[in-house]
Amino acid sequence: MSTELDDETLQRFYDGDLSPVEERVVQARIEREPAAQRRLQELERLSAWIQVSADEVGAGLDSDAMFAAIERQIAADEKANPGRGLRVVAGAWASSQRRVLWPLVAVAAAAAVAMLTLSSGPGDEAARNAPKREKTRVAAHTQEAPARPRVHGTRVERVDFGNSTGTVFEIDSEGVATAVVWIADDEEETP
Amino acid sequence: MIAGRSVFGRRRWLGATLLLGALGLAVQGVGSQARAEDAAKTASAQVTLILGHTDGTGVSPELEKIEALKKAPFDAFPRKALLKKVDLTIGIGSSQEVELPNGRKLKLSVLERNAAGGYRVSISINKPGQQDYLPVMTVVAAPGDPFFVAGQKHEGGTLIVGVSVR
Numbered sequence: 285m286s287t288e289l290d291d292e293t294l295q296r297f298y299d300g301d302l303s304p305v306e307e308r309v310v311q312a313r314i315e316r317e318p319a320a321q322r323r324l325q326e327l328e329r330l331s332a333w334i335q336v337s338a339d340e341v342g343a344g345l346d347s348d349a350m351f352a353a354i355e356r357q358i359a360a361d362e363k364a365n366p367g368r369g370l371r372v373v374a375g376a377w378a379s380s381q382r383r384v385l386w387p388l389v390a391v392a393a394a395a396a397v398a399m400l401t402l403s404s405g406p407g408d409e410a411a412r413n414a415p416k417r418e419k420t421r422v423a424a425h426t427q428e429a430p431a432r433p434r435v436h437g438t439r440v441e442r443v444d445f446g447n448s449t450g451t452v453f454e455i456d457s458e459g460v461a462t463a464v465v466w467i468a469d470d471e472e473e474t475p
Numbered sequence: 476m477i478a479g480r481s482v483f484g485r486r487r488w489l490g491a492t493l494l495l496g497a498l499g500l501a502v503q504g505v506g507s508q509a510r511a512e513d514a515a516k517t518a519s520a521q522v523t524l525i526l527g528h529t530d531g532t533g534v535s536p537e538l539e540k541i542e543a544l545k546k547a548p549f550d551a552f553p554r555k556a557l558l559k560k561v562d563l564t565i566g567i568g569s570s571q572e573v574e575l576p577n578g579r580k581l582k583l584s585v586l587e588r589n590a591a592g593g594y595r596v597s598i599s600i601n602k603p604g605q606q607d608y609l610p611v612m613t614v615v616a617a618p619g620d621p622f623f624v625a626g627q628k629h630e631g632g633t634l635i636v637g638v639s640v641r
Contacts, residue, residue: 304529304551305529305548305551305552305633308547308548308550308551309548311547312547312548436617436620437616437617437620438614438615438616438617438620438621438622439614439615439616440612440613440614440622441595441613441614441615442611442612442613443609443611443612443613444609444610444611444612445609445610446606446607446608446609446610447607448607448608448609450609450626455543455546455547455549457542457543457546460620462542462543462620462621462622462623463614463616463622463623464543464548464622464623464624464625465609465612465622465623465624465625466548466624466625466626467608467609467624467625467626467627468626469608469626469627469628
């Protein structure tokens with residue numbers, strides 16, 4: 285096929301933001317295209333690693349102790365410099381926490397990406413193909429089906445979607461491919 | 476001799492018959508060749524307009540035999556109604572337009588006939604004078620096998636446009 289499933293559509297599919305019909309279109313496309321399956325699995329893996337890392341970072345933080353330390357520091361500053369009028373304003377704690385968290389999250393995300401890169405080597409074929417979601421499982425199942433020779437059918441050679449968002453895929457009926465182009469229609473219908 | 480005249484008469488009759496027959500076959504041959512040449516220069520196309528709904532049930536009987544419509548993603552529409560079938564004769568290298576119920580026009584061009592007897596066709600679907608939906612797509616199609624363009628909104632449903640060329 286001449287067009288790849290774009291990242292935005294794949295991400296929206298992963299996030300569950302597509303309409304039911306669009307989802308079926310994209311799912312059918314993923315079932316047919318190993319490249320799209322790999323990209324979806326990478327997306328799932330990256331998301332899982334980031335989630336795990338964020339959980340680990342969150343679990344390692346003693347927020348009560350951190351807040352107490354901040355309060356102690358504020359009290360000490362107030363005692364040392366009574367004229368400065370230092371006060372705790374709304375959001376100060378969250379802001380402090382964010383300052384601490386962001387570098388940790390960045391490190392965790394970098395570690396996740398590094399792990400992802402390392403784990404996608406040739407020796408990890410089974411793990412790469414291991415489905416994590418129903419959508420991927422269907423795709424993997426279809427991928428295993430033996431390809432049947434096509435004696436008839438239709439095939440999209442080229443498509444220009446212009447400003448539209450579209451998906452190209454094939455329906456397989458007993459070895460005969462039927463080309464389908466699905467294009468989202470964003471404009472209101474002309475009366 | 477009566478018998479001699481009879482034989483001579485039969486021969487003349489037979490010769491004339493054979494001559495007429497040969498002439499007829501020649502004329503028929505020329506006609507067939509002309510028809511074949513005409514057929515090679517044109518293609519018969521059919522555009523099928525279907526409206527799919529995600530609510531309700533029921534499929535127009537004419538659509539039941541189209542296997543592709545029973546599969547994903549078209550099985551997401553439990554209700555499918557045949558709106559119109561349009562038969563076209565299009566010259567190779569020529570185009571024809573079909574007006575869609577949502578105001579857009581489908582332009583179908585038969586670009587060429589390939590060695591396997593199939594066709595390269597292109598279609599575009601746009602509002603008149605605009606390129607608002609599908610600027611152009613090119614499809615290679617075996618004779619009579621359909622392809623589909625779907626997704627346009629219409630009357631609360633989704634338009635499914637099927638095209639086949641033979």
